Amino acid sequence: MNTVAAEPQAATATPATAVCCALRDVVKTYRVGRGAKATHIRANDGVSLEIARGEVFGLLGPNGAGKSTLVRQLTGLLRPDSGSIEILGHDIVRRPELAARLLAYLGQESTALDELTVRLAVETTARLRGLTAAAARGVTAEVIDELALGPIAARPLAKLSGGQRRLACFGAAIAGPRPLLVLDEPTTGMDPVARRAVWSAVDRRRREDGVTVLLVTHNVIEAETVLDRVAVVDEGRIIACDTPGGLKAMVDGSVRLDLVWREEAPTGLPLVAALAGRATVNGRRWAVRAEPDEARELVAEVTGGPAFAALDDFSLSTPSLEDVYLLLGGRHEGLEK
């Protein structure tokens, strides 16, 4: 395992020729408020990362952790206060305009495309990515076919559901060849069919063209299933970086017991009082990490004794990346399961 908690660090040491993106000590500070009341917030606090070519790399963290700020610097939209960013050997801090010629970016907003039809949004984006009119039409037909956008191709984005609109924007992002795809929460609001279309489109580009993918997500399941490696981001820092399996090995052996109380937890009971000290409490929800044997005993005790009357629901689960996040000292409850 190549990770240590709470220490900003380079993610891996891959050979230079295989590196797609390299970020070193990236610092970005925002000013919030005006005049004397202004405070400075460190959105990125010395982030270092290396992403290999052909890798599907994820930034996982709760809302406000600094993930989007980081990718906005990578895409040349923001200039870091200090630190270096290289994409495929190009210095993006010095020449941010090169980013647009190296990567395709799916941001969180669609206002630029909202009033266009799906077909025109994809085709116009392809044209603006430098494709000829014929090539843009060709790639638009392919993308519409690949993502099954046919039935909604003639409708304006603003008239679509959130998930459909997101899928259309994803279609625009993959129209035209780029060696790096930067996707900021691409599947927000999508149904499972659309999600599958997105991941198979991503996978195809990776497999056939060696495309590298940088994905921003706060969805734990997504992170575990589609990512080759994941960096866990919290309060502007990378607190861990490894394969999902590698990260989960950090909490291996333990399982999580979730208890949901009907109202107040019955802390008068000795068993519950003992659990209170080690549980992560979130309102009526308690999460306790324990060895499997102990967890089984706890379930038996809680469900067999007087505490059961106060219990609304309980579950035992194997560790997820959320447990890793919490174990590493993540202080937010913003991850989506």
Added chain:
Amino acid sequence: MSAPFETVEGFSAFEPFAPAPRAALLPSLGAVYRAQLSRARVARIPLMFVATFQSLGILVMMRGVVGAHDTEAARDVVAGSAVLVVAFVALNLFAQYFGKLRATGGLDHYATLPVPAASVVLGTAAAYASFTVPGTLVTAAVGCAMFQLPWVHVWIVLAVIPLAGAALAGVGAALGLLAPRQEIATLLGQLGMSAALLLGVLPASHMPTALQWLRDLLPSTYGVEAFARTFTARPDWAAVAGDLAVCAAVGVLSLALSTWAYRKAATRA
């Protein structure tokens, strides 16, 4: 840990990787124009009616004050009302559009495509100018009929619209892109349009000197004057060309300004 790097052989091992070519100015301008025009069909037609009715309303109102026939006031009213349609769209709507695009993060879409800033601004401006054509023509025709002015040279609006449109759209885009907040962009666009309304429609000779200077600073004034000159029996074509040349020069400057503002807004910290 299993590093899944088996699939990277699609790339050469040589660094740095050659970036994809930039999108060329004219093709991307054309793509933006086409997209914006389609967008206009969906979203902007009601506003075009508003713009046209506003100008027709001003014609009716001014008809009560200004006599018909070939007077300076009648010429200014008709020319000013027609150009006001352009000002409404180019200044007001354009400032709003870019203000919204900036405030909501929509600029990121264009800023992460290798497209020249000028293509986005010019393509959008050209599309907006295109759909002012019917409103401007209708206003000019109705004005000519109401004030009994000759129609023969109404074709000049086809030169006035793009030139005054470019000058005003550049200002409108710059307002929208530079305003610190979306509401302020809307406010500035409204103020600009009000200026175009008051200073363009009212006859200049009735204004105090300070207002006349202000009027001379407004790019739409030269469009109004060029159009107003063509109502006379024997238009002074050199003066018309001079006015249009001023419009064109201001257009180049203001579009350069808006292109700069776009770059600044798209890559702001």
